[in-house]
Each structure stands twice: as structure tokens, then as C-alpha cells.
Amino acid sequence: MGKILSFGELLLRICPDAEGRWIKENNLPFYIGGAELNVATALSIWGMPSAYMTALPKNAMTEQLVDYIDDLGIDHSAIQYQGERVGLYYLHKGKDLKNSSVIYDRKYSSFSTLKTGEINWEEVFKDVSWFHFSAICPAVSLAAAEVCEEALKEASARNITISIDLNYRALLWKYGKEPVSVLPALAKYCHLIMGNIWAAETMFGIPVPEGLREKDNYLEQAEKTSRIIQENFPACKAVANTFRFDEQGGVKYYSTLFTEGTLHVSKQYFAEKIVDKVGSGDCYMAGLIYGFYQGKSPVETLAFATAAAFTKLFVASDATNLKPAELIEKATKYEN
Known part of the structure; x- marks a missing residue:
């Protein structure tokens, strides 16, 4: 297996x-x-052959950032050095990225100004067997969306497994296109699609009935949404949906994984207090890749991904710092 x-x-x-x-x-x-x-x-911390590709300006601060990535054990040889600035965003501590208080400062960043025809994909995809991106990438700019499609075509031509996280950031879609007009053309290349039923509605136009409230109805809708995704995108072999609710008295979390015609449902977790909401979904995505990459069963993969995402809520940074055994042990204490 490759990177x-x-x-x-x-x-x-x-x-x-x-x-x-x-x-x-x-x-x-x-x-x-x-x-x-x-x-x-997360993948690097869990012992996987993790690599990362982005675009950064060539300056002294970039050197420090790349040193940081290197210290994490992540292969950064695919980073593109071009443009003039690193993207920023401002968010009050403890708030969620869906919160209205988030302020983005990403216009004209190095990543947003990437262009098709300028990246040596033959070199980028050397020794790569899995390619992951999120719906945030095409939200940044039209140019970035076009580069995403170029990357997916190149990865698909090399029989590389492809995954996408349907992250929806309403404040980023500012270049005249809605997600539903962009994401389907990208999702058709993907083998693993992760998000939630509401993101699928926004990005794929798969309706969620009004008044959906009870957990059983959420699970029923998760299966319906997953089946439609697989019907619309035949390359997709698995669909995951996460459910996190800020309830009075704490946070509730569980998820589903639909594959081979079966909906698997995780344990449910609950905590009265958490530390940081940012990055929980990313940790879940990493957990799915971790499981599937190693050939684990859907049940094992779902259990690990859900525990990873929930325990990230107790880590004060964008990414987890917990090893697999640590996060599983920690999650067990919060089973509801």
C-alpha cells in the first residue's frame, strides 16, 4: 500500500x-x-504513511510551518510553493466553524490561486494509493475547484482510492457558484463520501424532510441519503454520516456507515463539557481512512472513527494528539 x-x-x-x-x-x-x-x-500519529499537499508562499514563515509538518512525520514533498500568502481565519475559542462568528481571511491566498496545468501530477501521485480532499477546497475559489477536478481525474486514472468530506462553509462560497452546481462533478470520482444528511442536501440536492427530529428518523434518513448517493455516484462504495447535537447539559455524538447495502450505527457518546469543537469531523474522516486502509470491517471502522471524532472534542487544537488505544479508552468513559 502507498501513501x-x-x-x-x-x-x-x-x-x-x-x-x-x-x-x-x-x-x-x-x-x-x-x-x-x-x-x-491524525493519520501520521496513528502510524499511517501520511502525506500532505497544499500551496504556500516561499518565505521564512513557510519554512517554519513546513518544519512543523515535518516534525509530525508527514511527507510534505508534494507542497506547491507559489503565491504570496497563507490563509487565515478568526474564531472565538470553543466555537464551531459553523458559528456566525467565524471570520475568513483567505482571499488571494497561495492555495486559492492554484491553477490547472501547473502541477506535475505524475510526481505528486508517485507512490500514492489514497487521495483525500474536502468540499472546502472547491469553496475557496473557482480556480481551486478546477484544480480539484484536475486532481481527481489524475488520481482516478491511476486507480487511486479517493475520499471526500462534505464540509459545508457557507461563508466561503463567494465566487458565483452554489455547492450543488460544483460538488456532483467531483463526487463522481469518490469511493468514500463522508458528511451528514444536511450537507448532502446542500451539496447534492438530496432533500431532508422538514420536521425531522427523532433519532430513529435520522437513521432512516441517513440510509435513504446514503442509498441515493450511491445510486447517483456509482464509484462510491461507502457513505458515512455524523450526528453531533449541542443539547441542554452537554454534547451528544453518534454516526452511521452505509456500505454493501447495510447501515451500520455506532455507539452513542455524551459529555457535559468539551474543550474544542474544531477538527472533530476531520478526525472522524481520518478514522474512516485508517480503518478502510487497513482492511478493517465496517463495524470496526465505524467504531474507531466515531471514538476518534468524539475524543477530539477534548483536545485543544485543530487536530487530535491521541493514539488509537488512548482515544478508544477515553471514549469508553462517555458511552451513553
């Missing part, structure tokens, strides 16, 4: 406190992340 290559924009997450103390204290915490780097980080 697992994750493709997406490296971001710096700036975390001002909601009260504004950072101004008086001259203290503005930040984290290095980005959805695909979070996936690559």
Missing part, C-alpha cells in the same frame, strides 16, 4: 477571546490547521 495524500489549504486559526482581553493583554492564541492537514496529522 495517503491529503490535499487542501493550510490555515492559521486565530483565537481572540469573546470578551476582548486579547487587546489589553497583547495575547492572541493561534493554531495550525486546515481540514486536510488535520486528517494528515
